[in-house]
Amino acid sequence: MTRAVTLLRYLLGHPLLWPAATLVCLFAIDVAHRANFLSITLLSGHLFGAPVDILMNAAPLVVVSLGMTLVIATRGIDISVGAVVAIAGAAAATVLEGDPSQVVLAFGAALGVGLLAGMWNGLLVAFVGMQPIIATLILMVAGRGVAQLLTGGQIIPIGAPGYLFAGVGYFALVPCDVWIAIAVTIVTALIVNQTALGLFIRSIGVNPVAARLAGLSSQAVVFGTYAFCGLTAAIAGILISSNVRSADGNNAGLLLELDAILAVTLGGTSLAGGRFSLAGTVLGALIIQTLTYTTYSIGVPPEATLVVKAVVVLLVTLIQSPAARAFAARQLRRAAGMRRAAENAQAHPGTH
Amino acid sequence: MSASPLLETHGLSRTFPGVRALVNVDFRLYPGEIHTLMGQNGAGKSTLINVLTGVHQPDAGEIRLAGAPVQFSTPLEAEAAGIQTLYQEVNLCPNLSVAENIFAGRQPRRRGLIDWKAIHRRAQAALAELNLSLDVTQSLDTYPIAMQQMVAIARAMSVDARILILDEPTSSLDDSEVTRLFEVLRKLRDSGIAILFVTHFLEQTYAISDRITVMRNGEREGEYLAADLPVQTLVAKMVGQQIARERLQPGNEAQVPASAAAAASAAPWLSAHGVARRGVLSPLDLDVQPGQILGLAGLLGSGRTETARLLFGADRADAGDVSIGGKAVKLSSPRDAVRHGMAYCPEDRKKEGIVADLSIRENIVLALQARRGWWRMIGRARQRELANEYIAQLGIKARDAEQPLGLLSGGNQQKVLLARWLATEPKLLILDEPTRGIDVAAKFEIMDRVRALCAKGLGILFISSEISEVVRVSDRIAVLRDRRKVAELNGHGRSEDEVYDLIAGGRR
Numbered sequence: 001m002t003r004a005v006t007l008l009r010y011l012l013g014h015p016l017l018w019p020a021a022t023l024v025c026l027f028a029i030d031v032a033h034r035a036n037f038l039s040i041t042l043l044s045g046h047l048f049g050a051p052v053d054i055l056m057n058a059a060p061l062v063v064v065s066l067g068m069t070l071v072i073a074t075r076g077i078d079i080s081v082g083a084v085v086a087i088a089g090a091a092a093a094t095v096l097e098g099d100p101s102q103v104v105l106a107f108g109a110a111l112g113v114g115l116l117a118g119m120w121n122g123l124l125v126a127f128v129g130m131q132p133i134i135a136t137l138i139l140m141v142a143g144r145g146v147a148q149l150l151t152g153g154q155i156i157p158i159g160a161p162g163y164l165f166a167g168v169g170y171f172a173l174v175p176c177d178v179w180i181a182i183a184v185t186i187v188t189a190l191i192v193n194q195t196a197l198g199l200f201i202r203s204i205g206v207n208p209v210a211a212r213l214a215g216l217s218s219q220a221v222v223f224g225t226y227a228f229c230g231l232t233a234a235i236a237g238i239l240i241s242s243n244v245r246s247a248d249g250n251n252a253g254l255l256l257e258l259d260a261i262l263a264v265t266l267g268g269t270s271l272a273g274g275r276f277s278l279a280g281t282v283l284g285a286l287i288i289q290t291l292t293y294t295t296y297s298i299g300v301p302p303e304a305t306l307v308v309k310a311v312v313v314l315l316v317t318l319i320q321s322p323a324a325r326a327f328a329a330r331q332l333r334r335a336a337g338m339r340r341a342a343e344n345a346q347a348h349p350g351t352h
Numbered sequence: 353m354s355a356s357p358l359l360e361t362h363g364l365s366r367t368f369p370g371v372r373a374l375v376n377v378d379f380r381l382y383p384g385e386i387h388t389l390m391g392q393n394g395a396g397k398s399t400l401i402n403v404l405t406g407v408h409q410p411d412a413g414e415i416r417l418a419g420a421p422v423q424f425s426t427p428l429e430a431e432a433a434g435i436q437t438l439y440q441e442v443n444l445c446p447n448l449s450v451a452e453n454i455f456a457g458r459q460p461r462r463r464g465l466i467d468w469k470a471i472h473r474r475a476q477a478a479l480a481e482l483n484l485s486l487d488v489t490q491s492l493d494t495y496p497i498a499m500q501q502m503v504a505i506a507r508a509m510s511v512d513a514r515i516l517i518l519d520e521p522t523s524s525l526d527d528s529e530v531t532r533l534f535e536v537l538r539k540l541r542d543s544g545i546a547i548l549f550v551t552h553f554l555e556q557t558y559a560i561s562d563r564i565t566v567m568r569n570g571e572r573e574g575e576y577l578a579a580d581l582p583v584q585t586l587v588a589k590m591v592g593q594q595i596a597r598e599r600l601q602p603g604n605e606a607q608v609p610a611s612a613a614a615a616a617s618a619a620p621w622l623s624a625h626g627v628a629r630r631g632v633l634s635p636l637d638l639d640v641q642p643g644q645i646l647g648l649a650g651l652l653g654s655g656r657t658e659t660a661r662l663l664f665g666a667d668r669a670d671a672g673d674v675s676i677g678g679k680a681v682k683l684s685s686p687r688d689a690v691r692h693g694m695a696y697c698p699e700d701r702k703k704e705g706i707v708a709d710l711s712i713r714e715n716i717v718l719a720l721q722a723r724r725g726w727w728r729m730i731g732r733a734r735q736r737e738l739a740n741e742y743i744a745q746l747g748i749k750a751r752d753a754e755q756p757l758g759l760l761s762g763g764n765q766q767k768v769l770l771a772r773w774l775a776t777e778p779k780l781l782i783l784d785e786p787t788r789g790i791d792v793a794a795k796f797e798i799m800d801r802v803r804a805l806c807a808k809g810l811g812i813l814f815i816s817s818e819i820s821e822v823v824r825v826s827d828r829i830a831v832l833r834d835r836r837k838v839a840e841l842n843g844h845g846r847s848e849d850e851v852y853d854l855i856a857g858g859r860r
Contacts, residue, residue, distance in 0.1 A: 194729065195726050195727055195729050196721045196724070196725075196726045196727075196728075196729040196730070197726045199710075199714055199717070199718065199721060200721075200722070200726055202707075202709075202710060202714070203707045203710060203714075203718055206707045206708060206709045206710060207703075207706070207707045207708065209703060209704050210703075210704055210705055210706060210707050211707065211718075211722075212666075212685075212686055213664075213666060213686050213696060213698055213704055213705070214686070214690075214718045214719040214722055214772065215686050215687045215689070215690030215691070215719050215722040215723055216687070216718070216722040217685075217687050217722075221726070274709050275709055
């Protein structure tokens with residue numbers, strides 16, 4: 001009994017409770033609307049079903065959001081990831097256009113430009129001392145231009161089977177995108193938890209002055225997070241360009257930065273920096289993708305989907321805010337108190 | 353000096369939660385005088401100014417302006433009544449021109465448009481009043497801080513100010529700039545303006561003041577003509593009688609540091625020559641021996657913290673050489689200093705020391721981990737072991753090592769910071785006000801720890817605003833005044849009076 005209470009209290013206090021509960025709610029709505037929502041079928045060695053779809057479509061967002069989490073934890077932000085997605089896809093497509101057999105080179109080019117872009121952001125923020133939103137705004141604007149220069153303003157189709165394997169292939173029953181997202185999540189978690197970088201990032205996010213006086217080289221750490229974020233954006237760029245079999249300098253990864261920031265926030269990481277949760281971010285990205293899926297599947301008219309999405313996001317962020325929860329609890333208590341007072345007054349008229 | 357005060361207060365009191373910031377303060381400011389407000393940190397100077405300028409409202413007491421009672425509920429009302437205030441940091445727009453800054457918000461207009469010719473002409477005239485000629489069309493940030501301050505004064509004067517309040521205007525100026533500022537202030541005084549001046553610098557106080565009001569613990573200690581107040585008396589008034597009483601009690605002298613004899617002849621571990629930074633610290637020589645406590649004594653603003661920050665690489669020195677163990681080193685960041693075996697507990701624990709949201713364990717391992725680099729993580733088990741070791745050793749009161757540091761009391765936070773540095777096994781520990789804001793028991797515990805560490809060969813640079821504490825624990829005492837080292841004493845058998853005399857300096 002007491003063990004159950006302890007467990008319950010642990011769960012209620014757990015920071016992942018609310019993101020997880022939100023995701024479960026969305027799934028419940030889907031199941032209520034379509035009972036076989038959760039059913040997964042095995043067809044010619046591939047798993048099919050709505051959950052698999054959601055996971056597959058969420059993969060690029062999950063990957064980008066992981067990089068974004070670390071940047072936000074250092075009190076920064078990277079709004080250039082959407083543009084980097086486009087550049088990475090364009091770089092790969094350009095290589096493959098020249099010689100479709102150069103798949104490895106294409107992957108390398110995409111990752112290389114992503115890393116370079118991240119390092120550029122890191123240079124501006126950590127060493128030049130620019131405000132993160134402005135520093136990354138530069139690449140957000142310029143990046144689309146670079147991507148269009150690479151593609152010559154056209155949408156370049158990609159046909160190399162080796163490259164397409166990343167976005168549309170299957171491995172051990174599951175789409176490759178999902179495997180890649182899982183791999184990036186595990187690698188990020190290892191980097192953060194098995195080295196001291198997690199501690200350094202949190203310290204810098206909570207109190208940069210104290211971190212510096214403790215002998216930390218915050219510039220190097222901050223630079224590293226932006227470089228890593230650029231790399232994750234490039235991986236997302238590969239997934240997206242491979243999935244749609246083309247590189248589109250204009251529309252690939254459009255507004256992805258905003259979804260990524262939202263995923264990080266929904267996962268319980270504060271935009272003020274400091275403590276962060278990678279698991280929360282993954283949940284946040286899944287919430288966003290499931291929400292998109294749900295609004296379409298329950299038949300919200302297409303012209304209303306964005307509004308519905310916005311309302312749900314507002315509700316979720318309110319529910320997650322301890323301040324808002326405390327306010328709601330106070331209001332409920334007050335209402336209950338007033339009702340009781342009213343009942344008492346009715347039961348004993350004229351006592352006062 | 354005219355007979356009746358321009359601004360006076362009677363029985364002014366103001367309480368903040370837990371602090372009596374002003375207690376029954378009577379204060380007078382005459383036209384045509386420069387009146388300096390002196391006192392240590394927390395004496396109530398800022399609160400008095402804030403009440404006079406409408407930032408805060410008094411709980412009791414009255415303010416009279418030219419004999420008539422007044423109440424300012426906002427700073428704007430005080431400004432309208434002719435009280436202009438200049439704060440420590442220049443409060444202008446650096447990207448606007450000098451003229452625009454002087455007339456911002458009340459630009460002369462002609463047919464609805466801003467009359468630039470008039471603005472420039474009148475700005476020039478306003479500056480000429482102060483014997484200044486600047487190109488008023490240049491943007492403000494092309495001029496040095498001292499000039500910007502003059503522009504701020506010109507702005508204040510151009511709205512017919514009768515009272516000018518300057519809150520530590522000289523803290524970022526060098527000597528020649530201070531001289532320049534004082535010339536301007538004297539000119540204003542001679543034209544009948546009443547000037548209230550706040551500074552921590554004793555020399556400047558005597559250079560400029562006609563009259564001095566000393567505050568202590570929220571009360572007015574006294575009002576004196578500058579010419580009648582010997583500087584020793586001033587210092588004694590500022591730090592208070594309580595210390596004198598403490599000195600009369602026998603027993604304090606008996607606590608001679610145990611480490612002294614053994615280490616007296618050792619070669620210095622750290623040796624600094626001519627370390628300086630413009631506008632912050634004049635060239636300074638300092639040796640710290642292993643196993644010794646070197647105390648830094650001086651008033652607030654004398655350069656105590658600045659010395660520590662320059663030595664630790666937290667701020668970069670313009671000049672000077674530092675050698676460690678006889679080898680020249682360059683300490684351009686805290687990271688360098690930590691690598692060489694230095695440690696620094698800063699004065700402002702909350703802002704610069706603790707990482708509040710992180711656990712006690714994480715706070716303790718932070719510096720050690722930073723020195724090892726990100727790749728070689730200290731294992732979780734070892735981290736817990738380290739944390740528990742120091743929690744036990746320093747008597748840190750906490751539920752467990754995973755509690756966020758921000759939830760602990762000040763004394764326990766300080767102990768955690770001490771633990772953070774002890775874990776790096778430093779050779780030199782800089783303690784800047786390690787006992788500020790800590791209850792008495794914790795204070796003694798921390799000082800005992802410091803002495804014990806010292807006996808084991810750790811060199812310590814000890815900074816405290818409580819001179820009695822410095823005298824009690826130090827093997828040697830370096831005395832700072834007005835950002836300069838003025839003397840170095842052997843610490844044993846010294847009385848506080850000697851130190852006070854040195855702090856007060858040449859003027860008697």
